[in-house]
Amino acid sequence: MTTPKRKLRSAEWFGTADKNGFMYRSWMKNQGIPDHAFDGRPVIGICNTWSELTPCNAHFRKIAEHVKRGIYEAGGFPVEFPVFSNGESNLRPTAMLTRNLASMDVEEAIRGNPIDAVVLLVGCDKTTPALLMGAASCDVPAIVVTGGPMLNGKLDGKDIGSGTAVWRLHESLKAGEINEHQFFAAEAGMSRSAGTCNTMGTASTMACMAESLGTSLPHNAAIPAVDSRRYVLAHMSGKRIVEMAHEGLTLSKILTREAFENAIRTNAAIGGSTNAVIHLKAIAGRIGVQLDLEDWTRIGRGTPTLVDLQPSGRFLMEEFYYAGGLPAVLRRLGENGLLPHPNALTVNGKSLWDNVREAPQYNDEVIRPINNPLIADGGICILRGNLAPRGAVLKPSAASPELLKHRGRAVVFENLEHYKERIVDENLDIDASCVMVLKNCGPKGYPGMAEVGNMGLPPKLLRQGVKDMVRISDARMSGTAYGTVVLHVAPEAAALGPLAAVRDGDFIELDCENGRLHLDISDEELAARLAALAGTDNGGRGGYQRLYVDHVLQADDGCDFDFLVGCRGAAVPRHSH
Template sequence: MNTRKPKLRSAAWFGTADKNGFMYRSWMKNQGIPDHEFAGKPIIGICNTWSELTPCNAHFRKLAEHVKRGIYEAGGFPVEFPVFSNGESNLRPTAMFTRNLASMDVEESIRGNPVDAVVLLVGCDKTTPALLMGAASCDVPAIAVTGGPMLNGKHEGRDIGSGTVVWQLSEQVKAGKISIHEFMSAEAGMSRSAGTCNTMGTASTMACMAEALGVTLPHNAAIPAVDARRYVLAHMSGMRIVEMALEDLRLSKLLTREAFENAIRTNAAIGGSTNAAIHLKAIAGRIGVPLELDDWTRIGRGTPTLVDLQPSGRFLMEEFYYAGGLPAVLRRLGEANLLPHPDALTANGKTLWENVREAPIHNAEVIRPLDNPLVQDGGLCVLRGNLAPNGAVLKPSAATQKLLKHRGRAVVFENFDDYKARIGDPGLDVTADSVLVMKNCGPKGYPGMAEVGNMGLPPKLLAQGVTDMVRVSDARMSGTAYGTVVLHVAPEARAGGPLAIVRNGDWIELDCEKGVLRVDISDETIVARLDEWAANQHPIPADRSGYRKLYVEHVLQADEGCDFDFLVGCRGSDVPRHSH
């Protein structure tokens, strides 16, 4: 550890013997804080996304207490503060709509307050990227502590995955294979402890991304929420952040281009969520690291998926942790020379490879060897063509292999409401070879780019035994979902992308191996249709005021991370000093 004591940010508030120092210390003392706590100790902020409306994060009060113990033990002083809790499970229209709002809350809370470093308590899907984005914009020493996944779901004597079982059983109800009563009976057993989804959904994916980026301690991603070792990790993270503050180990030293390349490769190996492409781009944009959608092809493709977890595989996050967790995956990658930058620095001051080179691997079924992967090529499939000029993505490990090269006629839904109104119609002109296309569900269109891209199949086809179809939209899908689903089509329909002019009966071509997504019509026809589309556009009244107006006017497209255009870039932690 660096023994030279750096100048602490908090000294600008508490370190002066003048009127301002008097008032800052005096106001804080109304909480019973003694003089010696202001005597040059690192002040550590605990950025808490606790909320009873965010079930994944509802245990964070206890988690924060363990972080505080570690901070005190290491000689720091903890100050806990709340920020917007961006929970996917309850928040409408989608937590993605308020991810950027939450990041603004985090950024300004850090910059405006007397904290020298921060512990980011993250868990539910968007809380992880939102807090990392906000902290990155300030570039302060920061460490993330994830709340952990919930225990395995249990139903009728078998393990069930949170989120994934909903998609599975609801399709079975529509197909007439189970009753609504059987469906509802799974509800109580799906979420039976505190924590995030226990599948490799977006929450678990982003926890793995944070660990692969080096902004957490090892094993942060997978320890179950109710396992005592989760609280030990919180304690140790509290201790470590005090050292990071004294070392001035800022996020810019961790969130490097090399770290993001490690994360992209890791996402392929774990079968991670497509949402990671959007969130990593947004985090990289805040710290000033160039990251493009094509990097997912260059770095991720060709990487085998080693983790056999739902929705792509069989197991759940409990088994993943007991098998060795993310360090075991990173060890497998490193030993095969598939870890792009093993020397990347991490939050504990060691390199990524130093942290994982001796990681134990306890179960070769859950964390498979390189010669027996779940999927040979698990990287995200980045697609381009006249239907997605700026790109779209597909998750091969969750898709049906024979559909990864497909040509079919489009069955078009103008928006999600149109889809809901018509998908169950017995007279819908659709076959198993059709391509379901849904428009106006992107960043501006929904707004917020909701997780509706994994459109449920037409009940009349489910009844015939059809289990998957090619689906195309500008929406996202839950990381717990599965299927041959093309997502994040950019530009989106609402922004005038070619998706806006696809019509029923148009032929859609998908070729994942070649990275192609196109509609089989001429360029001239596309231009003519887009001119006609533009002439018929009218402002949406709901977009004219409030946060929604800000969002629709400033959100970037999916390939750019869906951040606000005015938030991209690192603004640092300096703040004008106010004199009372």
């Protein structure tokens, strides 16, 4: 059956017989493009975050070539273009600072160029939300192709997980349990192939979010980066995006309220990163879907974590794929009435349930049955109280169960430098029952809300065998990290949120079951302390950081820029040369 042809956006550039059409076609022909490429076939953009400075995405040139093969096979005209590549591993102070910048790059590149549809090549943490945010603001047909996770890391004949191994080994080093030789022996073996972190960190989480949202083909999230099936998926995605361009299957038809509810439930089932809370909110804001922190409680809480992956569990992304990948998880949820909206539309034109109803399930240890979950309630815990009036988050699957209800004395670090200086002090007045509090690491305070919320414990306590403590901050933490860590406290300290008023010796109560985070001082005392504070002075910064601090929204609003929220569409004013 031949798909009926629609009027394509690119025809405004290449489809006219006047001076403008002449010039647009002529300039493109200097690349050796033949006449028949301009015969009305869809022009498909390949939005590539390849960069050798983003090691997770350094293999994307090869993936892009396979996407092109699929586009050519389906009768499309591929055009590859670069966008800002913000990799978490190298970029300082944090890739989150430039997520919105990358999204602006993507949005304007799509809107301003003769593109009918776009393939989004994503991998390292922030590239997935950034590209989806930018494409959503244009509302063009779009499909996500992820770079895939690395192969399992190896150390002493055992598997180790990227990111997660670093936290564990570093704590062991500080505790004197291993020496420096053992610590550095893991360095080469941890990252032994192309790809993103092989744990359920933010990159794997967001790949799963993209698939559960319906924006990628089935199995996109988990195929290892160096598995030939990753290239097959890239090819098939290129083929499919041409069909989507003809069908007019835009992102607004995929990214519905129902799709986001499916993603929230999926995040709980996979033990996904807390960073998904911020990124899903930002993507939803671009497409015009209202998403609130309470949705994570209403939809996510009570959902069992089925995927036994580090940092919450034992295995790595290789095993996850071999066990059936995300389709197996979605099938297990759907068969037990836990998939909120099985009929949600996906990019292949089928419903989410149609894609997974017969998905194979190969390993009940890696993807557990509903009656034998890794954690009975793995939903992100949303906390509120006088310390976080606009909310905070905690990941129960990465926490110590005995600390999820806790009251302790605050030990306060005013900023990251203060923490680094104070944490190694052998005279620091701290014990295992204390609550570590880190301020001024939120969106405005750092700026960029770095992944420093999972503060390392004091070496003197590590030597005593202490493995976990309650930690609270306005920062984020890596999805590869673990511990009883309260994050994204809003409003942040730099915006004079209540966190700014916490002092050494205050008592703080955490009650995850009831969603409560309480600073044990009177309302009058809290108000008086805040009134006496001047806030963090960000006036010394210029350039992009100035723009960021002036316009970034708080964590509960997704940390997008206030002027970027909303869908602006793909229309551009016509220009006559």
